[in-house]
Amino acid sequence: MNAAPADQIRLLDVQALDVRLSQLAHKRKSLPEHAEIDSLTKDLLQLRDLLVAAQTQESDTAREQTKAEQDVDQVRQRAVRDQQRLDSGAVSSPKDLENLQREIVSLAKRQGDLEDIVLDVMERRESLQERVGELTERVTSVQAKADIATARRDSATQELDDEAAAATKEREAVSAVIPADLLKLYEKLRVQQGGVGAARLFQRRCEGCQLELNITEVNAVRAAPRDTVMRCENCRRILVRTPESGL
Structure with missing residues (x-):
């Protein structure tokens, strides 16, 4: 699956908003x-x-x-x-x-x-x-x-x-400009992975499962085109590359 780097970054914004909404719901209940x-x-x-x-x-x-x-x-x-x-x-x-x-x-x-x-x-x-x-x-x-x-x-x-x-209103606005197929994959993974469907690759570590990529995985990510939607080999979440990814 391909998606513009900007859309993948926006997906992280949606993920952050979903985490915030989950936190608010938990706080409300508690x-x-x-x-x-x-x-x-x-x-x-x-x-x-x-x-x-x-x-x-x-x-x-x-x-x-x-x-x-x-x-x-x-x-x-x-x-x-x-x-x-x-x-x-x-x-x-x-x-x-x-x-x-x-x-x-x-x-x-x-x-x-x-x-x-x-x-x-x-x-x-x-x-x-x-x-x-x-x-x-x-x-x-x-x-x-x-x-x-x-x-x-x-x-x-x-x-x-x-x-x-x-937060819901902001999520709707951000989600509206993300490609439907990318958003659909994210929603599916979010359900499967306990509320986290997309994670940032930070200093060669997936922030979803908190595991560091091995050299082979790092090279594969580094070689992939910027619009390729990457998946963490460990947790299978969408792995979003940023300038802090350590590539």
């Missing part, structure tokens, strides 16, 4: 913010699950407290009614009076027991409310950190995308 956001997201999920559980418990306890307070109120109202009957003198039978007095004592004890229950429920609810508040603050804090990390990631990503877009 931004530290990705791992940070993943970690914060996991923390958020766990905290939100804990928060929902705590809120559910607090809600259940609130209903339990309401029920306990209603029980106390019912006993209190009944005790008040009994006391009013007792104080009114409407009950004259000694036996009925005794039963009424016994019931008032029993209701007082029952009220005391229920009030203890209310206090216990209130203490548990207060503890749960503190837990909900603590978890809410933690969720807010971690969410803020996640938002900041996301903003940093988006900013870095945009910067890399802009640089990649500029």
